Amino acid sequence: MTKQIQGNYFEDFRLGQELRHATPRTVTEGDQALYLSLTGARFALNSSAAAAREVGYDGLPLDDWLAFHLVFGKSVPDISLNAIANLGYAEGVFRQPVYPGDTLSTVSEVIGLKQNSNGKTGTVYVRSRGAKADGTPVLDYVRWVMVRKRDPDSPAPEPHVPELAEAVPAAQLELPANTNFAKFDTGLTGQPHLFEDFVQGERIDHVDGMTVEEAEHQMATRLYQNTARVHFNQHQESQGRFARRIVYGGHVISIARALSFNGLGNAIKVAAINAGRHTKPCFAGDTVYAWSDVLETMALPGRGDVGALRLRTIATKDRPCADHPLTDADGNYDPSVILDLDYTVLIPRRA
Amino acid sequence: MTKQIQGNYFEDFRLGQELRHATPRTVTEGDQALYLSLTGARFALNSSAAAAREVGYDGLPLDDWLAFHLVFGKSVPDISLNAIANLGYAEGVFRQPVYPGDTLSTVSEVIGLKQNSNGKTGTVYVRSRGAKADGTPVLDYVRWVMVRKRDPDSPAPEPHVPELAEAVPAAQLELPANTNFAKFDTGLTGQPHLFEDFVQGERIDHVDGMTVEEAEHQMATRLYQNTARVHFNQHQESQGRFARRIVYGGHVISIARALSFNGLGNAIKVAAINAGRHTKPCFAGDTVYAWSDVLETMALPGRGDVGALRLRTIATKDRPCADHPLTDADGNYDPSVILDLDYTVLIPRRA
Amino acid sequence: MTKQIQGNYFEDFRLGQELRHATPRTVTEGDQALYLSLTGARFALNSSAAAAREVGYDGLPLDDWLAFHLVFGKSVPDISLNAIANLGYAEGVFRQPVYPGDTLSTVSEVIGLKQNSNGKTGTVYVRSRGAKADGTPVLDYVRWVMVRKRDPDSPAPEPHVPELAEAVPAAQLELPANTNFAKFDTGLTGQPHLFEDFVQGERIDHVDGMTVEEAEHQMATRLYQNTARVHFNQHQESQGRFARRIVYGGHVISIARALSFNGLGNAIKVAAINAGRHTKPCFAGDTVYAWSDVLETMALPGRGDVGALRLRTIATKDRPCADHPLTDADGNYDPSVILDLDYTVLIPRRA
Structure with a gap:
């Protein structure tokens, strides 16, 4: 063996340990076409190279979540192959745009360790950084996972839980170099609503639903070279807790983001991941719906052309979101909720 | 909301109104690969850049129906989101070839309006034009759809039904600039039959059958950024008339065209859409078969290298087409028929 | 008809006959992305253009099996449309790398014919050669198939069974021009094992399982423009022997190769096909597992940077391979075995 x-x-993890993950990946227009095909994404800067160039990009940038999934996928064999649960995300910042031809790789640093009281598992905190071959940073984020011990009798490490920001502040967002969204044309999206039209506390139902098929989530997850076994092996999963393959949580994020075009069509780019939970598994055959809560509207230092919205997007399965399902009086999630994601998007300002 | x-x-529609549709889309080699993968297309000029260059193209052109679906998809949110039925097509002309890197967008003009006698719906006629970012025309066509009224009490517009040609005449077909098919090599297709080998009234069974899967039609339809809800939301459709998602009619057209390679392998390009009806819905699990009737053989003015065939291609589900199923004595479609498409293709002439 | x-x-076949197969195909980055997405392949040289260039390639080469399936697919309409069984492979040699933009075509030569004693069928042996438009050889291999006679009364040809090598010897392997694997970085794969770490007789379980979906194998097989009807037509197959569509055997090969990354991650390239049998059909819903037997370790003449492993990879369905299932005492395959493939891979040597 x-x-x-x-x-x-x-x-096996040590505080401060650096893990260089395997299989760097050159991204192409093929990845971009598959991403559209698998998720239904329609955001303007990832659909039209002409629109992207108009605001300062060098070409058609990869969808931010496509870049995230590729960077994340590389970390799976080292970080979460023996994980029981993906517990959370924080401090995610999207940095420079990724273009076809770029080769992405991922390095993770262990920033926290805490054995659980049962002595059989522990929580590992890592900061993963995706970069291009020339070192240009693409995105980085913290995630923490519950990982099995190989030997329950092995000694517990000194516990260390990192302090993590509740959200990425406006000053730490990174805008793509040389961009100017002042000329952003809402005719590209067919939606008139810009930064000034959104208010804190506003709730937006994204209306549409998208049913997930086994072939679709498998193709998406393989495209990201994410090797977590629960997504691919029905023979083994048929004996498991759910008797089903589980859809990669990132595929749900991508579908929720794609659905959010309906109402947030001018939220042209994801800038940060503040927090996130996959509250329940999604399976093939489930229909994903979503709605968003505007947590905060953020001016960006020195930028009159673009602002940011901190959003909480909730995805459900088999339940439309016109009434914004979330939690009951005791704070328990509605049984339909599968994703609770806190992230920040960029949206042009009115000239 | x-x-x-x-x-x-x-x-909401006004005669003469122009609608600029959202989400221009840059097409890539990724779209071309997905199109082959989802439809089984094998026509020479869309498979081999070498073959395409040999007859005057600048590279590997997009399959004509792929270009059509992209142009059509853009019009859905404005034209047919509240449609009950897609009633017909006419006067479709394929113009200049589309290459990877081109950005497509669509504009539609309202050319007819007629409220139905029930007062609840009306027919909207639009001419949609797809073009590249530099204005080069790609294709244009008329379609008419039955659309709901928001308010049944709103006044009916002055009825106006446009006069539409029964078919696109040879003189109005547009050939790709700088092409010459005199050197077309039938070894590329393995089929010897050229323009001179087809006669009016000839019926060709395309023999093969292709079973459609949910993941396939969803991926195709998302690739085209067509947002019609009936294709994607099983949770909602399970309560609908068919209790199933409906396959986008354009996916059936693409499969029928791909099947037609068997017998019409040298019909290298679609030149026009004369008329078309989706006579019955197609669902995942259905096996599509097709046959074609040669309605007319058309010489092209000034072209000794290539001619045109006006074809009627019938697609069926779960019924082979050796006996050319169509209508019964009363003119009712055979229950297996799902598509009745009248279109024109180019086919090289014998030197 | x-x-x-x-x-x-x-x-219809004659000894020495040359068949030029239809539909040359220009390959693109779209094909490469789809191949990753459909098979889960993660080998370094086909994932990272940077890694490929580092060892001497001109860019990101197509996965060897993707090139094989494209070359093979072209031969189907002429060789195996009326075949009952694909009996074997031999003398397969992968030659120069294929890059996006190359146009592949296939020519086959009939090198053997032998009518079966029942008088209704016969075995046809062909050597198929895939090449680029400029004539650069890509790969060639022998396969033999059992083909129906149209007319059982037609005379039997003089029987001729070609002599085929049991395996491709090291001296006949062809390495991509200008490559040097001395600098191969195992950090790319996360696996330390190189040529020197493998010994004859070693058995490696590839651990993971991959469930195949109908949409996936259909998309893969259409991508290769392989038109064998058993893969696509459920309406017809529902009346057939298995009542199911059969997964293209090449898709099983690709999945087994992708699974073999786990244990053979540095086996960077397929160099030869020595023999192969599809011992049982694979259907959608089956979960494919695999294990490999190291048949031979081969030094390569004049190359201190890279060696070869002759492997026998066994794929099973719905049965993990920790105990290396193969045959019973009588030599009959374990009922789970679907593929028995003898092939040769390249793997860098320790510096």
Whole structure:
């Protein structure tokens, strides 16, 4: 058994450890077409190279979540192959745009470790950084996962839980170099609403629903070279807790983002991930709906052309979101809720 | 609800109104690969850049129906989001070839309006034009759809039904600039039959059948950024008339065209759409078959290298077409028929 | 019926006959993305253009099996449309790398014919050669198929069974021009094992399983423009022996190769096909597992940077391979075995 990939167990991680993840990946127009085809994304800067160039990009940038999934996927064999649960995200910042031809790779640093009281598992916190071959940073984020111990008798490490920001502040958002959204043309999206039209506390139902098929989530997850076994092996999962393959949570994020075009069509770019939970598994056959809560409207220092919205997007399965399902009086999630994502998007300002 | 896309209702349309549709789209080699993968297309000029260059193209042109679906898809949010039925097509002309890197957008003009006698719906006629960012025309066509009224009490517009040609005449077909098909090599297709080998009234069974899967038609329709809800939302459709998602009619057209390679392998290009009806819905699990009737053989003015065939291609589901199923004695379609398409293709002439 | 593709019957083949197959195909980055998405492949040289250039390639080469399937697919309409069984492969050699933009075509030569004793069928041996438009050889291989006779009364040809090598010897392997793997970085794959770490007789379980969906194998097989009807037509197959569409055997090969990354991650390239049998059909819903037996370790003449491993990879369905399922005491395949493939891979040597 020594030649196979074993993944790391809780006791294999060390605070400060750096993991260089395998299989760098050159992204292409093929990835972009598949992403549209699998998610239904329609945001202007990722659909039209002409529109992207108009605001200062060098070409058609990869959808931010496509870049995220590729960077994330590389970390799976080292970080979460033996994970029980993906617990959270924080401090995610999207940096420079990715274009076809760029080769992405990922490095993670262990920034926290805490054994659980049962002695069988522990929480590992990592900061993962995606970059191009020339070192240009693409995105970085913190995630924490519950990982099995190989040997329950191995000693617990000194507990260290990192302090994480509740949200990425406006001053830490990074805008693509040389962009200017003052000339952004809402005719591209067919939606007139810009930064000034959104107010804190506003809730937007994204109306449409998208049913997920096995072939679709498998194709998406393989495209990202994410090797987590629960997504692909029905023979094994048929004996598992759900008797089903589980849809990669990132595919749900992508569908929710794609659905959010209906109402947030001018939210042209994802700038940050503040927090996120996959509150329940999604399975093939489920129909995903979504709605968003505007948590905050943020002016950006030195930018009169573009602002930011901090959003909380909730995805449900098999339940329309006209009444914004979320939690009951006790704070328990509505049974339909599968995603609770806190993130920040850029949206042009009115000239 | 004010931020969501509402689509237009019958009373929102005005004769002569021009609608600039959202989400221009840069097409790539990724779209071409997905199109082959989803439809089984094998026509020579869309498979081999070498073959395309040999007859005068600048590279590998997009399949004509892929270009059509992209142009059509853009018009859905404005024209047919509140439509009950897609009633017909006419006067479709394919103009200059589309290459990877081109950005397509669509503009539609309202050319006819007629309220139905029930007062609840009306027919809207539009001419949609697809063009590249530099204005080069790609294709244009008329379609008419039955659209709901928002308010049944709103006044009926002055009825205006446009006069539409029964078919696009040879003189109005547009050939790609700088092409010469005199050197077309039938070894590329493995089929010897050229323009001179086809006669009016000839019927060709395309033999093969292709079963459609949910993931396939969803991926195709999302690739075209066509947002019609009936194709994607099983949760909602399970309560609908068919209890199923409906396959986008254009996907059936593409499969029928791909099947027609068997017998019409040298019909290298679609030149016009004369008329078309989706006579019955197609669902995942259905196996599509097709046959074609040669309605007319058309010499092209000034072209000794290439001619045109006006074809009627019938697609069926779950019924082979060796006996050319069409209508019964009363003119009712055979229950298996799902598409009745009248279109014109180019085919090289014998040297 | 004269315009349709009929395929060749046994009596249509002649010893020494050369068949130029239809539909040359320009390959693109779209094909590469789809291949990753459909198979889960993660080998370094086909994932990262930077990694490929580092060892001497001109860009991101097509996965060897993707090139094989494209070359193979072209031969189907002429060789195996009327085949009952694909009996074997031999003498397959992968030659120069294929890059996006290359146009592939296939020519086959009939190198053997032998009518079966029942008088109704015969075995046809062909050597198929895939090449680029400029004549650069891409790969060639022998396969033999059992083909129906159109007319059982037609005379049997003089029997001729070609002598085929048991395996491609090291001296006949062809390495991509200008490559040097001495600098190959195992950090790219996350696996340390190189040529020197493998010994003859070693067995490696590839651990992971991959469930195949109908949409996936249909999309893969259409991408290769392989027209064998059993893969696509559920309406017809529902009346057939298995009542199911059969997954293209090449898709199983690709999945087995992708799974083999787990344990053979540095086996960067396929160099030869020595022999192969599709021992049982694979259907949608089956979960494919695989294990490999190292048949031979081969030094390569004049190359200190890279060696070769002759592998036997066994794929099963719905059965993990920790205990290396193969045959029973009587030599009959374990009922789970669907593929028995003997091939040769390149793997860098320790510096």
